[in-house]
Amino acid sequence: MNNLNSRFSLLSLDPTIIQKCIHCGMCLPSCPTYQETKIERNSPRGRISLMRAIAEKRMDLTELFAHELYFCLGCLACQTACPVGVDYKTLFEASRQDIEKSQILNNPLRQIARTALIRFLFRSSFRLRTFGKMLRVYQSIGLDRLVPYLPFIPAKLKDMMAQLPPIASHFSSELIQPRETPFHTKVRWKVGLLTGCVQDLVYSKINRDTVDVLLYNGCEVICPPHQGCCGSLHAHNGELKTAQLLAQKLMDAFPLNELDALITNAAGCGSHLKHFSNLFPPGTPWRKKAEEWDKKVFDIHEWLVKIGFSKPKLTDTSQPQPVVTYHDACHLCHGQKIKNEPRIILNSLPFIRFVELEESDHCCGSAGIYNILQPEMAHKLLNKKIAKIKQTAASILCTANPGCLLFIEKGLKKQQLNIQTVHPISLLAQWYKMANPGEPTPQKNQEKLAIPK
């Protein structure tokens, strides 16, 4: 595994990656943490200079450096802005990997939280779903509303419990069959759908909408139940081994050779799913398979625009058109460079009026589990985002990542703003249904589901 580990360690990284930064500062205006503090250490240029100092053995990996790398959102806005083409993502992941290996940040509480979350919960789809079910019960009987008033629960724990997302009434496997085939049109493509883990527990409806949209566009959909986490959380948090394991499991779940594409609708997962090959050493069978895999992964917006999605005509235009705006999830616009496609889709919807959001590609503060680890900075960024959303006078905010959806939704609620948060694909699905009233969802019930209880 030497070859691979070198990619994930500052000390053995190809020096040209790190030397590429010329300190020009062109990335600074786009960096949310620098914009808030104006301190160089909190800027991409500053962070890269520290990475370089470590790589060149002018500095040890220190606790402050480690904290700095967890203060960075990993939003990759700097990478988009950098005219030189510095690969910040690789530097960032290598740094976090080194930090975890060094155990410099270890303390009992962090250990427990990380083990519980990253090593235990998000490692197994069974555990995650079981946890989801428990949470669902807890929320459905209203216990979550009671907790803030219970005196015996410590404030810190109450805060954490308040961060828990509302669990959907059904998981994806209860809404989507392992194979669905369009009946109203001939099959043009065969695609796999990645259901994600957070998306599966919280926004399974978006997964269902995605399947509907794919079916409307002539795609047969293969969707293995209980897919689990793709490992993006682990890779971004320096847990390389687990990330590898989860990637292998996921690749094994799909009949890769039969598929034209693998579709993901969650920005964060997508930017990881497209680079599975980075996780495996060159020349190994897993690397080969991952390379095949990488070529086939498409974000749903990207795929729809690529295949020329159908734009049904709307008959009734007398309805008032709600104003819709769009927030670019970092991992879609910076991570995957997908900016136009969601706009093409939204602009094609005649029953809404699309308005651009100012600074739409600035991070909302959600950034994986950043909002839990760095609540102060996360909320500063969220408030900025909400102020911009208010300026658009939109009644619907679209974004394509479960983390952003959850975080922004929460922020809007807290400010008692009546603005809905929706995945662009759900709007498109709604449109297909409106344009084809009376028609059932365009699927053949080919395989009966056997849902494990």
Add this chain to the structure above:
Amino acid sequence: MVSKEPTDEALRSLIDHFPKSSLLISKEDLIPYSFDATATFYQPPLAVLFPSSIADIQWILQWAKANHACILPRGSGTSLSGAVVPQKNSIVLSMAKWNKILEIDRNNLTILVEPGVTTQSVQEEADKLSLFYPPDPGSYKISTIGGNVGHNSGGIRGLKYGVTRNYVLGLEVILPTGQLLWLGNKCMKDSAGYSLKDLFIGSEGTLGIVSKVLLRLIPKPQERQVILASFSTLEAAAEATSAIINAALIPSALEFLDRKTIDCIEQYNPAGFPKESEAVLLIESDGHPQAVRDEIVCILKVLQLYNPLDIKIAEEPKDQEQLWKARKVAFSALARKAPTVLLEDITVPRSALAEMIRKIQQISSQYGVEIAVYAHMGDGNLHPVFLADEQNEDLMEKVYRAMKEIFLYAIKLGGTITGEHGVGLAKKEFLAYQYNKEEFQLLKSIKKILDPDNLLNPGKIFD
């Protein structure tokens, strides 16, 4: 010169005086302040201070004097001359958080700002009132007004509108002695005595610390059009430029990019530059709509005489913006080409442009050193960019010799070794070629009068 390290006791008094949030001393905080955008210079400071009042600055100046340290005022550190690379025992005085817009005077068309305000913020503030702040260095999104004053920065509109100096009406300055001065006023004319204010503009933080800047704004031009003309040789583009100037046409911008630069820009973000040409000119005309139309017609006529391969006109603001955005990333984008890029900054009289460009090409092949060129051509301000590699000593030696020859040739043509980036550390060695002994001594004696203890940014411009 500064030599002795401050004692532990002195450091303790420094740490005790300022709150933790405004004084950074950890190595993780100092390393990111050890460089600017100039390749090859590196030296961590002793500490970084974010002052919150004039009194803070006066205190730190006194402390520095008492403890043989020195003070380095800093904006965003985008300097391209090593001017904000610390010397030993420097306290970096970061003005980045001192960034409020204090007053906009609509009656006098002025704006009063703190030095940490970015150039872009001033432009945007002016724009809100349909006014215009023309200086716009390529780094405008991040460079600060304090830094612009420090380097007398120019930009693509220098040709018609001038540089930072032409817009500074007043400065609040703290001298190294701690004395606070207000220089200048809101008057458009002022002939009272020596222009002290002008002494500080372009002084690279060596004479005083700028704490407020009063800037002049002008009405926003109603109309703008941009010509993109491409040529099969660099000289043809240079000759066309000289001809435009000779015809007494002064467009608002006249920029030049060679093939290497265009290739890199297109790699970063395709802006639609022509694929075949060796050089392009980007020419902007602005002002009254009729005047713009007339000027464009005249410029096109001149351009036709130099066999352009293609000419396009961008009338839509969106297309113009795309071209200017592309132009402004030229330097950083060129860094794609080589491990180390050294950007130089010479200016020659505009009639000598073609000759200077020919010489750069000749020097490039003579030394076997790859040199890209882009330029504020209308100003005669050329940026030869050396594509080098720090690890290759042999190559670096050749680069250095080629560079020196280019400077000497520019001076021979009646030019200067820096048009906008300043001398800093990078070019102090070459300054002596441009000034004679007496002149050089005069420069030094000005520093001596204002900064007798050599506290402010010592070792920059000259030793």
